[in-house]
Amino acid sequence: MSKNTFREDEQLKETMNIKVVWRLLSYLAPHKLAVIKTMMLMMVVVAVEVMNPFLLKLAIDFFIEESYSVGLVYLGVAALTANLIAMLCSRHRVRIMAQVSNGILKNIRQKLFNHIQKLSFSFFDNRPLGKILSRIIGDVNSLKQLFNQSINNLIPDIVMLTVVVMIMLAINVRLALMSFILLPALVISMFVIQTIARKRWQKYRQKRSNLNAFIHEDYSGIRVVQSFARERHTSKTFDNLSRTSVSSFLSAMKISACFWPLVELSWGVGTIIIFWYGINLINVGDITPGDLVAFSGYIGMFWRPINNLSNFYNSLITNLAGAERIFEVMDITPDIVDCKSPKILPSIKGKVQFENVTFKYDKDGETVLKNVSFKVDVGETIALVGHTGAGKTTIVNLLTRFFDTTEGKVVVDGFNVKEVTIESLRSQMGIMTQDTFLFSGSIKENIRYGKLDATDEEIIKAAKSVYAHDFITKLKAGYDTDVNERGASLSMGQRQLIALARTLLADPKILILDEATSSIDTYTEMLVQDGLKKLLQGRTSFIIAHRLSTIRNADRIMVIDDGQIIESGNHKELMDARGKYYKLTMAQYKFLKDGA
Numbered sequence: 090m091s092k093n094t095f096r097e098d099e100q101l102k103e104t105m106n107i108k109v110v111w112r113l114l115s116y117l118a119p120h121k122l123a124v125i126k127t128m129m130l131m132m133v134v135v136a137v138e139v140m141n142p143f144l145l146k147l148a149i150d151f152f153i154e155e156s157y158s159v160g161l162v163y164l165g166v167a168a169l170t171a172n173l174i175a176m177l178c179s180r181h182r183v184r185i186m187a188q189v190s191n192g193i194l195k196n197i198r199q200k201l202f203n204h205i206q207k208l209s210f211s212f213f214d215n216r217p218l219g220k221i222l223s224r225i226i227g228d229v230n231s232l233k234q235l236f237n238q239s240i241n242n243l244i245p246d247i248v249m250l251t252v253v254v255m256i257m258l259a260i261n262v263r264l265a266l267m268s269f270i271l272l273p274a275l276v277i278s279m280f281v282i283q284t285i286a287r288k289r290w291q292k293y294r295q296k297r298s299n300l301n302a303f304i305h306e307d308y309s310g311i312r313v314v315q316s317f318a319r320e321r322h323t324s325k326t327f328d329n330l331s332r333t334s335v336s337s338f339l340s341a342m343k344i345s346a347c348f349w350p351l352v353e354l355s356w357g358v359g360t361i362i363i364f365w366y367g368i369n370l371i372n373v374g375d376i377t378p379g380d381l382v383a384f385s386g387y388i389g390m391f392w393r394p395i396n397n398l399s400n401f402y403n404s405l406i407t408n409l410a411g412a413e414r415i416f417e418v419m420d421i422t423p424d425i426v427d428c429k430s431p432k433i434l435p436s437i438k439g440k441v442q443f444e445n446v447t448f449k450y451d452k453d454g455e456t457v458l459k460n461v462s463f464k465v466d467v468g469e470t471i472a473l474v475g476h477t478g479a480g481k482t483t484i485v486n487l488l489t490r491f492f493d494t495t496e497g498k499v500v501v502d503g504f505n506v507k508e509v510t511i512e513s514l515r516s517q518m519g520i521m522t523q524d525t526f527l528f529s530g531s532i533k534e535n536i537r538y539g540k541l542d543a544t545d546e547e548i549i550k551a552a553k554s555v556y557a558h559d560f561i562t563k564l565k566a567g568y569d570t571d572v573n574e575r576g577a578s579l580s581m582g583q584r585q586l587i588a589l590a591r592t593l594l595a596d597p598k599i600l601i602l603d604e605a606t607s608s609i610d611t612y613t614e615m616l617v618q619d620g621l622k623k624l625l626q627g628r629t630s631f632i633i634a635h636r637l638s639t640i641r642n643a644d645r646i647m648v649i650d651d652g653q654i655i656e657s658g659n660h661k662e663l664m665d666a667r668g669k670y671y672k673l674t675m676a677q678y679k680f681l682k683d684g685a
């Protein structure tokens with residue numbers, strides 16, 4: 090699968106709108122009580138609002154016409170009290186719903202974050218980090234408005250509309266039917282608009298995601314950008330992406346903006362029709378003037394929820410694209426998952442066996458490992474050497490189950506790695522890869538990452554064993570020195586030493602060091618090797634290194650070439666055999682000698 094870059098739009102699977110909506114609504118389930126409470130509060134508000142025009146009709150048709158001022162005062166006081174209560178209920182409702190909608194967003198974001206963390210390397214390999222961030226932050230935020238509106242307006246507006254329609258029908262059926270005359274045309278136009286708008290909002294979210302991906306990539310590679318003085322070039326790319334994002338937004342907005350004028354036009358025309366028709370009905374004695382005044386109050390209450398509902402519909406269309414993108418990621422199943430009834434790998438000794446392992450990264454891709462078999466005894470140190478791209482890292486990727494074998498099996502202490510839980514397997518392995526990643530925080534915190542409950546003494550001991558202690562204590566704040574994001578304030582070699590201490594602190598039974606000391610100077614490496622020798626005792630370890638002096642003392646050296654083990658033995662045996670290992674060693678020796 091080719092990597093989706095900032096240059097390409099992410100493709101979404103078509104999902105039915107209604108399914109996405111139901112799925113979104115299911116997040117309301119844990120907040121049932123709060124929603125019911127809000128609805129009850131809203132009922133009070135709706136009842137008072139609906140009552141107001143009726144009180145006006147009473148005032149006009151009875152108290153004013155019959156000059157009964159005491160009744161008018163009572164009516165005024167009752168109306169004022171009812172409206173005050175409604176106002177308090179409304180305030181309380183808004184507060185509850187703010188809590189509910191924020192709770193839902195937190196829940197969705199947490200779920201998405203946890204899910205993405207479990208996804209396989211291929212997920213991360215195939216899309217830029219900026220696009221992933223765009224989903225966790227941008228798309229989840231876009232749901233906020235949707236939830237706020239849906240809870241605050243949707244249900245109350247539907248209730249209000251139903252009650253008002255019933256009252257209008259009760260006042261006068263013909264007048265009421267006249268009010269609904271424009272509705273079918275409005276619904277059809279809205280449907281047409283939404284079909285176009287949804288596509289446009291999807292496009293906008295894709296373009297925004299591309300922009301995020303580019304910003305993330307550019308800032309991550311800022312050293313390369315600046316060292317090649319490519320700032321003008323990247324600014325131009327940014328400008329292009331940003332323009333595309335803005336124009337896709339404007340294009341979507343243009344169509345969405347048709348919603349409100351349409352509703353307002355219908356509202357205006359509808360009101361004119363009612364007054365024209367209502368006056369005719371008064372003239373023939375079908376309704377009283379009070380009925381028409383009350384009706385004109387209800388007509389406002391009829392169109393306002395319709396306006397709100399159309400706003401909600403508009404916001405649903407606008408933000409549904411965000412929800413679709415969130416659910417699409419949630420539905421991706423990791424390539425590597427626990428089998429149906431996995432065993433917990435008991436505390437291992439460290440015996441490893443590869444049985445006829447064949448592997449391809451992609452189904453249709455190249456075969457990277459070809460029928461590889463070997464056995465490693467408890468405590469053995471195995472070195473994997475070979476040309477770039479020969480398949481060394483792939484072997485340890487299969488052992489740690491970052492990928493699954495295409496054929497054959499990988500066995501640890503008699504257990505097929507596919508049949509045990511991933512957590513019980515990986516928690517007994519210490520893996521240090523080429524890209525030494527340090528988290529923002531202090532050196533101490535970074536080393537402690539290997540064992541979260543480690544004491545300061547244990548941390549210092551681990552650092553001492555890899556000869557990191559000396560340079561750490563020379564730093565201004567010692568172990569409390571901040572390493573900045575990704576360890577930017579340290580040299581590559583220093584970062585590797587810290588990562589090495591972190592891996593060793595975890596006290597793994599199987600240790601994997603993939604180019605773990607490649608950036609450390611030869612002298613320090615010699616010291617580190619010395620320290621490692623003691624630490625490797627009793628542990629099975631796999632060491633991958635291009636610098637062959639690093640692995641000279643390994644119990645066994647396996648030479649990988651074109652996905653196969655072509656030589657295996659200790660340094661002396663392989664040198665005596667004068668095969669590939671001998672050639673590689675001599676070539677390196679000559680290179681160093683010529684360079685000296």
Ligand SMILES: Nc1ncnc2c1ncn2[C@@H]1O[C@H](COP(=O)(O)OP(=O)(O)OP(=O)(O)O)[C@@H](O)[C@H]1O
Pocket residue numbers: 214450451457475476477478479480481482483484
């Ligand atoms: N995630 C991946 N998806 C597809 N192909 C991959 C992936 N990782 C590695 N490969 C391919 O698999 C082959 C073996 O890669 P591997 O990383 O195992 O080599 P290596 O011997 O460790 O190389 P190096 O010494 O450069 O680290 C290479 O041809 C590489 O292009």
